[in-house]
Amino acid sequence: MSEQQKATNITWHEGQISKTHRESLLEQKGAILWFTGLSGSGKSTIACALEKKLHDQGYLSYRLDGDNIRHGLNKDLGFSPQDRVENIRRIGEVSKLFADAGVIVSTSFISPYKADRDLARSLVLSGEFIEIYVKCSLTACEERDPKGLYKKARAGKIPEFTGISAPYEEPEKPELVIETDKKNVDDCVNEILSYLKSKNIITA
Amino acid sequence: MSEQQKATNITWHEGQISKTHRESLLEQKGAILWFTGLSGSGKSTIACALEKKLHDQGYLSYRLDGDNIRHGLNKDLGFSPQDRVENIRRIGEVSKLFADAGVIVSTSFISPYKADRDLARSLVLSGEFIEIYVKCSLTACEERDPKGLYKKARAGKIPEFTGISAPYEEPEKPELVIETDKKNVDDCVNEILSYLKSKNIITA
Numbered sequence: 001m002s003e004q005q006k007a008t009n010i011t012w013h014e015g016q017i018s019k020t021h022r023e024s025l026l027e028q029k030g031a032i033l034w035f036t037g038l039s040g041s042g043k044s045t046i047a048c049a050l051e052k053k054l055h056d057q058g059y060l061s062y063r064l065d066g067d068n069i070r071h072g073l074n075k076d077l078g079f080s081p082q083d084r085v086e087n088i089r090r091i092g093e094v095s096k097l098f099a100d101a102g103v104i105v106s107t108s109f110i111s112p113y114k115a116d117r118d119l120a121r122s123l124v125l126s127g128e129f130i131e132i133y134v135k136c137s138l139t140a141c142e143e144r145d146p147k148g149l150y151k152k153a154r155a156g157k158i159p160e161f162t163g164i165s166a167p168y169e170e171p172e173k174p175e176l177v178i179e180t181d182k183k184n185v186d187d188c189v190n191e192i193l194s195y196l197k198s199k200n201i202i203t204a
Numbered sequence: 205m206s207e208q209q210k211a212t213n214i215t216w217h218e219g220q221i222s223k224t225h226r227e228s229l230l231e232q233k234g235a236i237l238w239f240t241g242l243s244g245s246g247k248s249t250i251a252c253a254l255e256k257k258l259h260d261q262g263y264l265s266y267r268l269d270g271d272n273i274r275h276g277l278n279k280d281l282g283f284s285p286q287d288r289v290e291n292i293r294r295i296g297e298v299s300k301l302f303a304d305a306g307v308i309v310s311t312s313f314i315s316p317y318k319a320d321r322d323l324a325r326s327l328v329l330s331g332e333f334i335e336i337y338v339k340c341s342l343t344a345c346e347e348r349d350p351k352g353l354y355k356k357a358r359a360g361k362i363p364e365f366t367g368i369s370a371p372y373e374e375p376e377k378p379e380l381v382i383e384t385d386k387k388n389v390d391d392c393v394n395e396i397l398s399y400l401k402s403k404n405i406i407t408a
Contacts, residue, residue, distance in 0.1 A: 016252060017259045025264060048220060055221045060229060060264070062305040072327070073297040076290075086280075093277040094298055101266040101307060123276070 022102030028059050029201040030099035032124060033106040033192070036117060036171060037134030038163045039149055040141035042180035042188070043108035046134060049189045054104060059202055061104040064091055069109075079160070085116055092120030099128050104201065112168040127199065132192065133174040138163050140181040226306030232263050233405040234303035236328060237310040237396070240321060240375060241338030242367045243353055244345035246384035246392070247312035250338060253393045258308060263406055265308040268295055273313075283364070289320055296324030303332050308405065316372040331403065336396065337378040342367050344385040 023029050033050075035043040047063050054061045070077075074090055077083040091107055098105035111117050121129040141163065142150040153161035160166040171177075176195055178188045196202045227233050237254075239247040251267050258265045274281075278294055281287040295311055302309035315321050325333040345367065346354040357365035364370040375381075380399055382392045400406045 016256045017265075021259055022264060022266075025259065025262065052220050055225055055229065058229065060226060060306070061221075062226070062301070064301070068301060068304070072300065073294060090277060090294075094301065096276065097266070097268070097272060097298065098302075098305070100272070101302070101305075102264070103305060103307075 019100050019102060026060055026102045027203065028102065028104060029199075030102040030128070031104055031196075031199075031201050032095040032099050032120070032129050033104065034095070034111070034117065034120060034129060034131045035106060035108040035134055036111045036131065036174075038136060038138060038141045038168055039110060039161075040144045040146055041134040041136035042178075042185075043110075043134045045185060046132075046178060046180065046188050046192070047106045047108045049185050050106065050192055053189055053193060054202070057202070059104060060102070061106060062098060064094060064098075064105060064107045066109070069094075084113075088113075088116040089119060092123050095120065096123045099124060104196075110162050110168070112162045112166065114169045114172070117171065130176065130195070130199075131171055131174040132176045132178060133171040135177050135179045136181045223304050223306060230264055230306045231407065232306065232308060233403075234306040234332070235308055235400075235403075235405050236299045236303050236324070236333050237308065238299075238315070238321065238324060238333060238335045239310060239312040239338055240315045240335065240378075242340060242342060242345045242372055243314060243365075244348045244350055245338040245340035246382075246389075247314075247338045249389060250336075250382060250384065250392050250396070251310045251312045253389050254310065254396055257393055257397060258406070261406070263308060264306070265310060266302060268298060268302075268309060268311045270313070273298075288317075292317075292320040293323060296327050299324065300327045303328060308400075314366050314372070316366045316370065318373045318376070321375065334380065334399070334403075335375055335378040336380045336382055337375040339381050339383045340385045 019030060035047055037043050044065060051061050051063055069091060073094065074087050077087050088111055091109060095105050095107055117131060121131065145151060149158060149161065150164065152158050153164040162168050176192060178191060180188060223234060239251055241247050248269060255265050255267055273295060277298065278291050281291050292315055295313060299309050299311055321335060325335065349355060353362060353365065354368065356362050357368040366372050380396060382395060384392060
């Protein structure tokens, strides 16, 4: 066969492998676990503990958080209202790609505005977006203050700090409410695992 | 144990599960396959065929392309010089996240500028970025013209079309050169698979 003929053999098939194929390979369903809650409510702690348990059971999950988003994809964004919206929009779009890849992706950002969370939800099919409200009283969050942010906010050193000088809009119909000021980490994680099993996202 | 005590049990461990853990789970290494080449050179065709073969061998890969990027994450971007740079930057950052998740991620965009490709390369460790130059003569690309774009570009209906009215900067030191006007799709894919094996990204 001449080179010329070989070249014309190129066909333009695209996308033979779909989300379903990848999910079969991984024996799990791709989904977005959207953690939302006040600073210090325990979003990252719960997401990390969940990731560990999922991994130990053989499931592939991935966490998007401030560390790998704000310093990378969204490093061009500040904290203006438009930039906060764009920050959440991009996180939503990236989460969608991960879910499409078959991965159980979790996002742990305060994401205080209902409209932004709803935008992220609107990107994927019903059932793929699991909003997890990490509920914790402001008092408890402020007592924990793991990063010392509340102290700074109270001192007026951080403008528009969620819960202090900027609103947090509580989720109205989250798929899950996890109360970290009433339960320990293990119990919180087990609640999420039970939910994932009930929705056939994981099987074990 | 009282609720109050439980709350104070919350610890702030983060990130116990790393890229290495996920790679062990998947039995592969996360990496970025950055396909670059003229429109019609066969980037998507090769990436799709490769994805199929990787899947059939039990490897998790994911393709980023115009379909899932331009209509989603990068839908706010046009084709101005700044927007083209930002387009590639974001694709690079998202690819980095996928590689960190342990996934073999492929990108098939013309990405005509060396500086942009080098920026994407700079985001990850050496060895994680595999630049694949899908080499094909302009003549052959124009003969294929799968989307009728060259015809439009020659008629002056598309300004700044790569190869016609805008430059394509050939990769100087790509990890792989795949000549689609000299080899068929299977041979091209097998070349890439051999490379991935030689670098222990896959083992089969």
